[in-house]
Amino acid sequence: MNVRVHETEVLIIGAGATGSGIMRDLALRGIHCLLIDRRDLNAGASGGNHGLLHSGGRYATADAETAAECRREGEILKRLAPECIDDCGGLFVAVEGDDPDFAARFPEHCRVAGIPCEALTPAEAREREPALPETVFAAYTVPDATIDPFRIVLENVGQAQQANGSRYLPHTGVEGFDIEDGEIVRTRCRDHRCGDPVEIRARQVVNASGAWAEKVARLAGCTDVTLLCSKGTLLISNARVTNGVVNRLRPPDDGDILVPGGTVSLLGTSSVTVEDPDDIRPTIAEVDRILAEGAAMLPILNETRFVRAFSGVRPLLRAPGSESDGRKANRGFALFDHEDQGLTNFVTVAGGKFTTFRLMAEKAGDLVARRLGNSEPCKTALVPLPSGDALRWTDPGAAARDWYRRADPTDMILCECEMVARSAVDTILAEAPGAEDHMSLRAIALRSRIGKGACQGAFCALRVMAHLYDRGVYDGPDGLRQARDFVEGRFRGVRPVLWGAQMPQAELAEILHCGLAGMDLAAAEDEGRTG
Amino acid sequence: MKRRSRRIDTDLAVIGTGIAGFAASLFACRRGLEVAQFGHSGAMAYTTGYLDLLGVQDGRVLDDPWDGLGALRRETPEHPLARLPDETIRTAFGLFTEALTEMGLGYTAPGERNLRALLPNGLVKSTLSVPQTMLPGCEALAQRARTLVLDFDGLQGFSARAFEANLAERWPGLSSARLTFPGMEDRQVFPEVMARALETRQTREALVDLIRPQLDGAEYVGLPAILGMQAPDRIRTEMEAALGATLFEIPTIPPAVPGIRLREGFERTMPERGVTLDPVLKVSRVRFGAAGATLTLHGAMEDIEVEARAVLLATGRFLSGGLRADRTQVSETLLGLPIRQTESRNDWYRKDYFDPAGHPVNRLGIEVDASFRPVDAAGDPVQDTLFSAGAILAHQDWVRQRCGAGLAIASAYAAVDSAAAHLTPEGQPPDRSVRSDR
Structure with a gap:
């Protein structure tokens, strides 16, 4: 079998916000990196969150340090990556039944953490967010914003690639480390798409694999990383519900935050401790509970059309004897140099928040640069993130604006719900981070809004597939398998929100996927279930 | 301007303008019944144009649909197609394809074996009758x-x-x-x-x-x-x-020409056969009385009241608006007919989209008796004069089983048969001399 060998200065395992942030950090210091992910960009918590750029308000009451960190990092990202951020502002509101004392203490906690916070009368709050109910009795503004977690990660990788030719390899999973004299000399991986072994030789290895960081550390014989995996589920509405972020002013619980995401809103978040971060999916029980709680804060949610739910796993640090409840666990992060584990070129960075990914990357980058004898300072708080033609298609509404502006009648819309045109797909195929031959429909969708609208892939899966055959991306039955894999993946999130207006959509999708595209029978045939 | 109001008297009111509804009107005309048909759905544009009888049984692709029907009768006797003899299905299917051919859309006559027909991605579908163009x-x-x-x-x-x-x-x-x-x-x-x-x-x-x-x-x-x-x-x-x-x-992805041809063909020819047809008008209310039912419809310019001696409901499923679902249950939208529910929403869909067993929600629908009359929980007809046909019926999964057209056509035939028997107990057509002066 053909073993592919890659050499680099630093191997980074895990292509979420932290891993891609470290890639950018090191590349800006002139250090060559290879970023790998078992699946693809943002496959873990980085893609499974609500895209809130925390003002810190949520943590002000319980954890002033994390709150202040969030505030500082939020300000940096707003300055350096405004194209990824909707500085929409946020409210904390208490409604009838919530604890008035908890609400009353909120402004003081914000003051301690340095978070700007202003009290509104209930009438002012409802003027700002007309969806709020009459039962609001306390409301405070905070500088919450939203961030497109996919775009910023694409930009991290894009900038690193551009800076010094650092590379990103998707679907490359670690299977083991060869260790000699306290150093990882080889990282043994497998290309999960073709099954081929891949060998990576690097001077330093960074484990930024999020919820999987404990497993990866153990592959290197390190027992110092212990994580608590906390599953969070969110719902996505068909249209934007509020102008800004709306938080429930009470101790964190299910359904206590609604975050705009361009043309949609995200309602969350549950917290369930799970043993294994793999194969998680949103459940109907979680969705119903989130919705019941959310509707107490915003009754309009009872009539809102939801198109999908999704889950992520928060990798929370578990200090010995600490809380086993994910809600109360520390949201801070830690850097493990593993030197007490007998390794000198291995680093794990774990825990933390999406909002603080840059800071986590800076700390990891400092350690790795020092070990490599590189004295360049961290530049990620100063150098703006790049916008790029292949990096900008994940923002809800961006593709539509672009298409209307260009008004090119030959540039067909492939995804009508989200107005993604052929040209956007072609750009992604040509130059998006992780673009490759036989690129999967899932991978293209991850880098765009394809399949994320009301039809959830009923039409666009077939249209994009046809286009990819036309472009020569697929040349055999693999294209059909890719389309099937894509709609199967969408269904995991669609299933728990199937009622009301989504039922006709689901029925139509099945008519198209099975009746017209024969995907159910092809699936059975591939698995040897039919003769 | 003052809204007009209009009254229509008819033997059979068909609600629904999909294949089941048009098949029902067609069969009712043949039986000499007066028919008025209403609907508001464009779902026929979603068809490939192929008319399936039974293409898949137990996840197995069928060459012989009649053999498959035998297995269906043994394994799921409550399936609407399993409740009908081959003879009825064959007759109904044959009459339907003949009618299509008469209206200028040549279809192959249903045979003993399924045809292997092409799909847009180069896959193949087992179906009983295809347009001559295909x-x-x-x-x-x-x-x-x-x-x-x-x-x-x-x-x-x-x-x-x-x-x-x-x-x-x-x-x-x-x-x-x-x-x-x-x-x-x-x-x-x-x-x-x-x-x-x-x-x-x-x-x-x-x-x-x-x-x-x-x-x-x-x-x-x-x-x-x-x-x-x-x-x-x-x-x-x-x-x-x-x-x-x-x-x-x-076939192409919808809205597709074969389905539009069928819809336009029916819309053009059913009035020629004497059917009072309004294919873009929704029935807003149905009240049952001693002598049949009164349907209320609100058109753009007028209100219509239809006095029908019997009603045939063929309003389809979620896509056509015959069924709806909230977070706790599936319901029938026009008459609130009873639907036997699953234990919870959790049972509607299986974990995997392409689970070969199909999704249980697709088998929820209206329960009917041997005369294709919707029944209540006790198994008694909800109304003596109400019949139902097509995809709204329970115990079938027409998408996965590739049985949509067969289900629509055969159940429409059987339901019309029962309605005709009810309206003309001696098997005679209604007496036109009495009715013509109304």
Whole structure:
């Protein structure tokens, strides 16, 4: 079998916000990196969150340090990556039944953490967010914003690639480390798409694999990383519900935050401790509970059309004897140099928040640069993130604006719900981070809004597939398998929100996927279930 | 302006304008019943054009649907098709395809075996009857004949190259090419618009001129379904003569021409058969009385009251609005007919989308008795004068089982049979001399 060998200065395992942030950090210091992910960009918590750029308000009451960190990092990202951020502002509101004392203490906690916070009368709050109910009795503004977690990660990788030719390899999973004299000399991986072994030789290895960081550390014989995996589920509405972020002013619980995401809103978040971060999916029980709680804060949610739910796993640090409840666990992060584990070129960075990914990357980058004898300072708080033609298609509404502006009648819309045109797909195929031959429909969708609208892939899966055959991306039955894999993946999130207006959509999708595209029978045939 | 009001008296009111509704009207006319039909759904545009009887049983693709029906009767006797004898299904299906052929849409007569018909991605579907415009595709595949498949610049979701890529191994004589549809350069093109353009001779000639240089010895030429709207068989014959090759159509993603042809064909010919038809009017209320039912409809300019001696409900499922679901249950939208529920929403869908067992929610629907009358929880008819047919019926999964047309046609036939028996107890048509002066 053909073993592919890659050499680099630093191997980074895990292509979420932290891993891609470290890639950018090191590349800006002139250090060559290879970023790998078992699946693809943002496959873990980085893609499974609500895209809130925390003002810190949520943590002000319980954890002033994390709150202040969030505030500082939020300000940096707003300055350096405004194209990824909707500085929409946020409210904390208490409604009838919530604890008035908890609400009353909120402004003081914000003051301690340095978070700007202003009290509104209930009438002012409802003027700002007309969806709020009459039962609001306390409301405070905070500088919450939203961030497109996919775009910023694409930009991290894009900038690193551009800076010094650092590379990103998707679907490359670690299977083991060869260790000699306290150093990882080889990282043994497998290309999960073709099954081929891949060998990576690097001077330093960074484990930024999020919820999987404990497993990866153990592959290197390190027992110092212990994580608590906390599953969070969110719902996505068909249209934007509020102008800004709306938080429930009470101790964190299910359904206590609604975050705009361009043309949609995200309602969350549950917290369930799970043993294994793999194969998680949103459940109907979680969705119903989130919705019941959310509707107490915003009754309009009872009539809102939801198109999908999704889950992520928060990798929370578990200090010995600490809380086993994910809600109360520390949201801070830690850097493990593993030197007490007998390794000198291995680093794990774990825990933390999406909002603080840059800071986590800076700390990891400092350690790795020092070990490599590189004295360049961290530049990620100063150098703006790049916008790029292949990096900008994940923002809800961006593709539509672009298409209307260009008004090119030959540039067909492939995804009508989200107005993604052929040209956007072609750009992604040509130059998006992780673009490759036989690129999967899932991978293209991850880098765009394809399949994320009301039809959830009923039409666009077939249209994009046809286009990819036309472009020569697929040349055999693999294209059909890719389309099937894509709609199967969408269904995991669609299933728990199937009622009301989504039922006709689901029925139509099945008519198209099975009746017209024969995907159910092809699936059975591939698995040897039919003769 | 004052709203007008109108009253219609009829023997049978058919609610629904899908295949089941039109089949019901057709069969009721044949029985000499007066029919008024209403509906508001465009779901027929979602059909491939193929008329399936039973293509899949227990995840197994069927060559012999009649054999499959035998298995269906043993395994799921409550399935609407399992409750009907072969004879009824055969008669109903045959009458339906004859009627389509009469209205200018040639369909193959239902045979003993399923046909292996082509799908847009180069996959194959087991179906009982296909439009004559699509039949040569089955032959070309069976013979692995030298065949050219075409697509068009600007046509979405139909790739001749995908078709070829997926069949190439099994069908070496297959090739593909892309054309620009005459007069539709540099823009998105839609099958419906192309089909209407091909109703004119000049466009047909121009298209034939574009195809001819691509032929390279091909005996068959496959196109997306665009060969005209009202008389596709004539258009195909004419173009074949000019081209010197056999043409066939391949289904496209909706809204697709084969379904629009069916809808327009029925809308054109049912009134000729004497049916009072309003295909874009929703029935807003139905009240049952001693002598039948009163339907209320609100048109743009007028209110309509229909006095019907019997009602046939063929309103389809979620997509057509016959069923709806909230977070706790599935309900029937017009009459609030009882639906036997699953324990919770958790049981509606299986974990995996393509689970070969299909999703239980697709088998929820209206329970009927042997006369296709909706029944209550105790199994008694909800109304003596209410019948139901088509996809709204429980215990079937027409998408996965590839039995949509068969279900619609056969259950419509059986329901009309029962309605006719109820309306004319001696098997005689109603006495027209009494009714004509109303």
